[in-house]
Structure formats: C-alpha cells, structure tokens
Amino acid sequence: xxxxxxxxxxxxxxxxxxxxxxxxxxxxxxxxxxxxxxxxxxxxxxxxxxxxxxxxxxxxxxxxxxxxxxxxxxxxxxxxxxxxxxxxxxxxxxxxxxxxxxxxxxxxxxxxxxxxxxxxxxxxxxxxxxxxxxxxxxxxxxxxxxxxxxxxxxxxxxxxxxxxxxxxxxxxxxxxxxxxxxxxxxxxxxxxxxxxxxxxxxxxxxxxxxxxxxxxxxxxxxxxxxxxxxxxxxxxxxxxxxxxxxxxxxxxxxxxxxxxxxxxxxxxxxxxxxxxxxxxxxxxxxxxxxxxxxxxxxxxxxxxxxxxxxxxxxxxxxxxxxxxxxxxxxxxxxxxxxxxxxxxxxxxxxxxxxxxxxxx
Amino acid sequence: xxxxxxxxxxxxxxxxxxxxxxxxxxxxxxxxxxxxxxxxxxxxxxxxxxxxxxxxxxxxxxxxxxxxxxxxxxxxxxxxxxxxxxxxxxxxxxxxxxxxxxxxxxxxxxxxxxxxxxxxxxxxxxxxxxxxxxxxxxxxxxxxxxxxxxxxxxxxxxxxxxxxxxxxxxxxxxxxxxxxxxxxxxxxxxxxxxxxxxxxxxxxxxxxxxxxxxxxxxxxxxxxxxxxxxxxxxxxxxxxxxxxxxxxxxxxxxxxxxxxxxxxxxxxxxxxxxxxxxxxxxxxxxxxxxxxxxxxxxxxxxxxxxxxxxxxxxxxxxxxxxxxxxxxxxxxxxxxxxxxxxxxxxxxxxxxxxxxxxxxxxxxxxxxxxxxxxxxxxxxxx
Numbered sequence: 001x002x003x004x005x006x007x008x009x010x011x012x013x014x015x016x017x018x019x020x021x022x023x024x025x026x027x028x029x030x031x032x033x034x035x036x037x038x039x040x041x042x043x044x045x046x047x048x049x050x051x052x053x054x055x056x057x058x059x060x061x062x063x064x065x066x067x068x069x070x071x072x073x074x075x076x077x078x079x080x081x082x083x084x085x086x087x088x089x090x091x092x093x094x095x096x097x098x099x100x101x102x103x104x105x106x107x108x109x110x111x112x113x114x115x116x117x118x119x120x121x122x123x124x125x126x127x128x129x130x131x132x133x134x135x136x137x138x139x140x141x142x143x144x145x146x147x148x149x150x151x152x153x154x155x156x157x158x159x160x161x162x163x164x165x166x167x168x169x170x171x172x173x174x175x176x177x178x179x180x181x182x183x184x185x186x187x188x189x190x191x192x193x194x195x196x197x198x199x200x201x202x203x204x205x206x207x208x209x210x211x212x213x214x215x216x217x218x219x220x221x222x223x224x225x226x227x228x229x230x231x232x233x234x235x236x237x238x239x240x241x242x243x244x245x246x247x248x249x250x251x252x253x254x255x256x257x258x259x260x261x262x263x264x265x266x267x268x269x270x271x272x273x274x275x276x277x278x279x280x281x282x283x284x285x286x287x288x289x290x291x292x293x294x295x296x297x298x299x300x301x302x303x304x305x306x307x308x309x310x311x312x313x314x315x316x317x318x319x320x321x322x323x324x325x326x327x328x329x330x331x332x333x334x335x336x337x338x339x340x341x342x343x344x345x346x347x348x349x350x351x352x353x354x355x356x357x358x359x360x
Numbered sequence: 361x362x363x364x365x366x367x368x369x370x371x372x373x374x375x376x377x378x379x380x381x382x383x384x385x386x387x388x389x390x391x392x393x394x395x396x397x398x399x400x401x402x403x404x405x406x407x408x409x410x411x412x413x414x415x416x417x418x419x420x421x422x423x424x425x426x427x428x429x430x431x432x433x434x435x436x437x438x439x440x441x442x443x444x445x446x447x448x449x450x451x452x453x454x455x456x457x458x459x460x461x462x463x464x465x466x467x468x469x470x471x472x473x474x475x476x477x478x479x480x481x482x483x484x485x486x487x488x489x490x491x492x493x494x495x496x497x498x499x500x501x502x503x504x505x506x507x508x509x510x511x512x513x514x515x516x517x518x519x520x521x522x523x524x525x526x527x528x529x530x531x532x533x534x535x536x537x538x539x540x541x542x543x544x545x546x547x548x549x550x551x552x553x554x555x556x557x558x559x560x561x562x563x564x565x566x567x568x569x570x571x572x573x574x575x576x577x578x579x580x581x582x583x584x585x586x587x588x589x590x591x592x593x594x595x596x597x598x599x600x601x602x603x604x605x606x607x608x609x610x611x612x613x614x615x616x617x618x619x620x621x622x623x624x625x626x627x628x629x630x631x632x633x634x635x636x637x638x639x640x641x642x643x644x645x646x647x648x649x650x651x652x653x654x655x656x657x658x659x660x661x662x663x664x665x666x667x668x669x670x671x672x673x674x675x676x677x678x679x680x681x682x683x684x685x686x687x688x689x690x691x692x693x694x695x696x697x698x699x700x701x702x703x704x705x706x707x708x709x710x711x712x713x714x715x716x717x718x719x720x721x722x723x724x725x726x727x728x729x730x731x732x733x734x735x736x737x738x739x740x741x742x
Contacts, residue, residue, distance in 0.1 A: 019561055019565065022557070022561055023557065023558055023561065026555065026557040026558070030554075030555065181394070184394055184398065188402075189394075189398035189399040189401075189402050190399050190577065190578045190607045190610075190611075191399075191577075191578040191579060191581070191582075191607070191611055192611070193581070193611050193613075279554065282554075282555065283554040283555055283582055284554075284578055284579065284581055284582045284611050285554070286396070286578075286579075288395070288396065288552070289552060289554060292552050292554075293554065324557060324558050325558065326558070327549070327556065327557065327558030327559055328558030328559070328561060328562050329558075331521075331547045331548050331549060331556075331558060331559045331562075332521045332548040334549075334550070334553075334558075335550055
C-alpha cells in the first residue's frame with residue numbers, strides 16, 4: 001500500500017492513503033455545500049453590493065422547516081412568510097397612494113405580493129399533518145423558504161440600494177440577528193436531524209461513500225451548471241449580469257435594478273434552502289448553526305474576491321479540505337486555522353488588484 | 361400647571377421608594393435563553409416558573425434575565441443584580457464558562473451565587489459560588505467504576521473545546537490513572553461544529569477500549585453518530601450528565617441504543633430503588649414538571665431549578681434569624697447557612713456544602729444509565 005509520511009511540528013505522522021481519502025471525501029462533501037453558499041454570496045454581492053451574512057440563516061431555515069414538516073407540524077416559517085408579505089403589501093399600497101397611483105392598480109400589486117404566501121400557507125396547513133413523502137415535503141420547504149429572499153430584500157435593502165457597502169453590511173448584521181431570533185422562536189433551542197434522502201452506502205476499501213454525499217455532489221454540480229446556463233443563455237440572467245457590471249448603465253437600458261435585486265435574493269434563498277436540505281441528514285442542525293456555515297461560504301467567496309464564481313467554488317473546496325485535515329491534526333484549533341486563512345488571501349488579492357475607488 | 365413637573369417627579373420618587381422598601385427575598389436569575397446553551401436554559405426557566413410564591417414566609421421576587429450564553433452579558437446582568445436590584449441570591453448560568461465569569465462579580469458584590477453548571481473555579485476564588493449540579497469529579501466516579509468492572513484498559517476522549525470539556529478531562533484523569541486506565545487519544549470540537557469526521561477518524565484509529573463523549577443536550581448526538589458511522593461499537597461509548605436528556609435519544613435514534621450515559625437520579629426517578637434518598641423528591645419534581653409542560657419532558661435542568669428551592673427553603677430561615685432580606689448581613693448569613701446546613705437531600709442526590717467544598721455532592725450520587733428501546737434504563741452497579 002502506498003504510504004505517505006508527513007513531518008509536522010508534532011513529529012512524523014504517517015498518513016495512510018485510506019485515512020487521507022476519508023478526510024478528502026469529507027472535505028469535498030462539506031466543500032460542495034460551502035461552494036453553493038459562496039456562489040450565492042458572490043451572486044448577491046455582485047448584483048446588489050450587499051454582503052449577505054444571513055445567507056446561512058436560509059440554510060438553517062430550510063433544514064429545520066423540513067424537520068418540522070417531518071414531525072407533522074406547520075413550521076413557523078410559513079407565518080414569517082405571511083407576515084413579511086403582508087408588511088410588503090401594506091408598504092406597497094402606501095407608496096402607491098403617495099404617488100397617486102389609482103387604488104385598483106395598487107391593490108392589484110398588493111394582491112400579487114400576497115398570492116404566493118397565502119397559497120403556500122394554505123397548502124402547508126393542509127399538507128403538514130398528512131406527512132407526505134420526503135420529496136414533496138422538500139418541495140414544500142423550498143416553496144416556503146425561497147420567497148423569503150425577495151421579501152427580505154424588499155423590506156430591508158431596497159430603499160438603501162444606493163448606500164455604501166458598509167451601510168448595507170450593517171443592515172445585513174441586523175437582518176442576521178432578526179432571523180436568528182425568529183429561528184429560536186419557530187424551531188426551539190434543540191437540534192434536529194433529517195432523514196437521509198438515499199440510504200445506500202458505497203464502499204471502496206476503507207472509503208465509504210454515503211448516498212447522501214452522492215446526492216450532494218450531483219445537486220451542487222447541477223446547480224452550478226444551471227446557474228452558468230442561466231447567466232449565459234437566458235435574457236433574465238444576462239440582465240442580472242448587466243446590473244452587476246454597471247447599475248446605472250443597466251437602468252438606462254431598461255433593466256429594473258430592484259427587480260434584479262429581488263431575483264438575486266430569491267436565487268440566494270433558494271440555494272441556501274437547498275443547501276440546508278442537503279446537509280440536514282449529515283449533521284444535527286440548530287437554529288443558530290446556519291451562521292457558521294454561511295460564514296465559511298463567505299470565506300470561500302473572499303477567495304473569489306467576491307467577484308469570480310469559479311474561484312469561489314475552488315476556494316470552498318479548499319476550505320472544506322482544510323477544515324477536514326485540520327480537524328484531524330489539530331482539532332482544538334480547527335476554526336482558528338480556517339478563519340485565519342482569510343488574512344493571507346485578502347493580502348494576496350489586494351496586491352493582485354491594487355486599490356481603486358468604487359465608481360457608482 | 362406650573363407645578364405639574366414637580367408633582368409628577370414627587371409621585372415618581374414616592375413610587376420608587378415604596379418599591380425599594382422590601383421585606384421579600386429577591387433572586388436574580390441569569391440563564392441562557394438564546395445561544396448554544398439555550399437547550400439547557402429554557403428547561404431551567406420552565407423549572408423556575410414552577411417556584412412557590414413564598415419561602416419561609418418571605419415573598420419571592422424573581423428577576424430572570426437572558427445572557428445568550430455570552431459571559432460579557434452575564435457579567436453585566438450580575439452587576440445590575442447587585443447594584444440596582446440589590447438581590448439576595450444570584451442564580452446562574454447554565455453554561456460553565458458563563459457561570460465562571462459571573463462568579464467573580466458575585467464575589468465582589470458579596471452575594472451568594474447558585475451556579476447551574478458544574479464549573480471549576482481557580483484556586484482562591486469562588487467563596488460565594490455554590491454549584492447545584494454534581495461536579496464532574498463526582499459524576500466521573502460511576503464511569504470509572506464501570507470501566508474497572510469491565511476490565512477496560514484504555515480510553516479516548518472526544519469533548520467540547522471549552523470549560524465543560526476541560527473540566528471532564530482534568531477531573532477524569534486522576535481517577536482513571538488510579539484505576540490503571542490510560543488515556544490514548546484526546547480530540548476536541550466546538551459546540552457549533554457540524555461534523556467531527558477528522559477527530560473521529562483519529563480516535564477510532566487509536567482504537568481505545570472505550571470513548572467518552574463530553575457534550576451537552578442534542579449536540580451530544582452528532583459526535584456519537586460520527587463514532588458509530590466509523591464502525592465504533594455503540595456499547596463502548598460513554599456520555600456525560602450534560603447529555604442526559606431526551607434530545608440525545610431523539611436525535612441519536614438507533615445509534616445511541618446500548619450506549620451509556622451517567623446522570624443524576626432525577627431523570628429516572630421511577631426506576632430508582634426506594635432506599636435512594638432522592639427518590640421521593642424526584643418523583644415530586646417529575647410530576648410537577650410534567651403536569652405543567654407535558655409528559656416525558658422532565659429533564660436534568662428543570663431539576664436544578666427545583667433544587668434551588670429545596671436549598672433556599674433550608675437556608676433562608678437560618679439566615680432570617682440573623683438579618684433581614686435586602687441587607688448585606690442577610691447575604692453573608694445566607695452564605696454561612698449554606699455552608700453549615702448539613703446533609704440536604706435534593707433531586708440530584710445528597711448535598712453537603714462545607715466552607716471548603718462548594719460542590720457538595722457525595723460520591724454515590726451518579727447513576728449509570730443505558731438506552732434501550734428509546735428509553736432510559738438503570739444499569740445495576742454490582
């Protein structure tokens with residue numbers, strides 16, 4: 001058997017290929033999730049200049065909403081969706097009244113905002129006690145959590161769309177605390193673990209690949225491919241890219257920047273909820289677990305300089321592997337190692353690109 | 361109209377003076393209602409809400425503040441209790457590092473602190489802090505006893521990288537050494553970690569005879585499942601009293617069947633032998649808690665809140681003989697009362713605080729449990 005010896009500060013530790021491969025697999029599985037979150041972070045930042053720290057909260061919401069549906073209860077996220085939609089509708093009507101838009105049109109807009117949340121609320125109440133098959137419950141979870149993205153954008157960020165990045169970051173911190181607190185209210189303090197989507201186990205020697213890991217890889221790759229095609233081939237995607245390149249120019253070309261913002265938040269919420277569904281079976285998730293996961297996705301996004309998607313995905317893989325190997329070698333310092341990594345990367349990136357003022 | 365300001369100010373001052381002239385006992389509680397240890401704090405709060413309205417004829421005035429598992433917030437709460445609210449007793453916190461931070465401020469303010477977590481404090485500190493849960497040293501005794509009986513020679517450690525994990529590591533070491541059991545691998549992880557694959561791989565490859573998992577609440581399930589996934593036998597895994605709650609069984613599922621958990625007697629009241637001093641109190645606690653909150657929800661943490669009342673019901677009458685509540689002398693008298701009140705059975709065992717020992721539980725307190733069919737079962741100790 002091929003043996004590789006590595007000399008570390010703690011002496012010579014001979015690392016078997018089998019242990020290395022187990023750690024690499026674990027690192028890659030986590031890296032796939034961080035890649036999704038990193039991509040979502042880069043996406044949101046490129047289009048709206050918001051550093052979306054609450055990305056991790058959507059992960060937790062997705063996983064825990066499914067967990068509550070599994071127990072046959074109506075998840076609190078449905079009520080959050082309804083409350084946010086109501087608030088947005090009221091604000092919309094007030095803004096329309098101020099602008100002198102006819103009442104009918106204003107009410108129509110408000111109705112359009114409320115249509116989906118009310119439908120989802122009705123379906124959730126009907127479906128929750130029935131304990132539908134896992135796949136349908138996953139779809140319901142996505143239907144509940146995804147619309148939270150555009151609503152959060154509309155209520156927290158849209159009016160500040162032209163503010164500086166720092167102000168938007170502070171708003172993000174506020175949104176994070178609000179969502180975390182609401183998470184404690186909806187899901188309670190204890191953790192949940194969802195059932196695995198695919199119970200198969202594939203072994204190759206000491207290496208054991210679970211069906212869930214296979215699903216994580218396949219979904220991540222499919223989603224990345226899907227995003228790529230969306231941005232390259234569809235009109236909406238190209239409009240989003242245009243907004244990312246130059247907001248004013250895009251507006252002049254008739255692309256609604258607020259529409260672009262809402263779509264990007266919707267995509268981020270979708271990717272967050274999907275990530276939550278994927279990692280739910282592999283670990284116990286609490287109402288506050290999302291933050292740390294989202295933060296590691298943010299580290300991955302920093303790798304890409306908050307601009308490049310392939311670099312963010314690669315960065316995520318690197319963060320996952322680093323985490324896995326450092327938890328083996330120096331488990332007490334794992335978090336220290338992963339987050340200290342940001343410093344040299346930021347240094348390297350800023351030397352590479354120099355410093356230029358933001359043009360807006 | 362000219363004097364309305366003065367009148368309002370006078371009325372306000374009058375009401376405030378009325379509020380501060382108290383003949384009741386004020387208790388300040390700082391527990392984690394949010395944050396990683398909220399799973400321990402929320403059941404504690406449930407237990408506190410079942411407290412009686414009076415103790416020894418004095419009305420109980422309870423102030424509950426959340427500290428979000430953050431030592432800085434807890435210190436702020438404690439200072440406020442001492443300077444603004446002039447409490448007679450401080451209760452808290454449920455998380456070891458947070459309670460340890462509070463102990464310094466409590467000592468400064470010369471107010472008794474009843475800690476709800478088994479924190480080890482440095483030498484020369486903690487004169488005013490009394491622990492309600494058993495110390496890790498006392499709970500380590502049944503574990504080491506069982507290991508000796510089973511002929512175990514080596515053990516591994518997988519625990520939190522914070523004060524709780526550290527307490528177990530340091531308190532278990534001398535007991536295990538004396539029994540001739542060697543520690544072959546130590547791995548740590550953070551409360552908020554989502555996977556411990558690296559640590560598990562390293563532990564399992566060292567192949568110890570048993571592994572002790574040191575974690576609390578439902579967070580104890582994740583490392584446990586990680587070990588079982590790697591092929592480690594379930595009946596070789598031991599958990600601590602921080603994990604003695606239904607959530608371990610709920611999240612762990614089939615992976616925790618056959619594993620061992622050391623616990624205080626409260627969790628398995630009905631199964632205790634009648635000779636156990638705590639049995640009647642445990643049954644009383646469980647009946648009260650389940651009547652208020654639902655069947656099967658009684659746990660270790662609400663029991664600590666229950667114990668605070670037992671302890672105060674004995675100590676407050678002793679202190680009342682010396683001073684009135686709300687005064688410095690009363691607080692000092694309470695401390696003396698706690699240290700001299702002698703053997704006090706409560707839901708967790710028999711407490712016996714002395715001036716030198718503020719942990720108080722006797723060595724036979726811990727009960728070794730195993731999980732069978734999704735339920736707790738007492739492991740006979742002979």
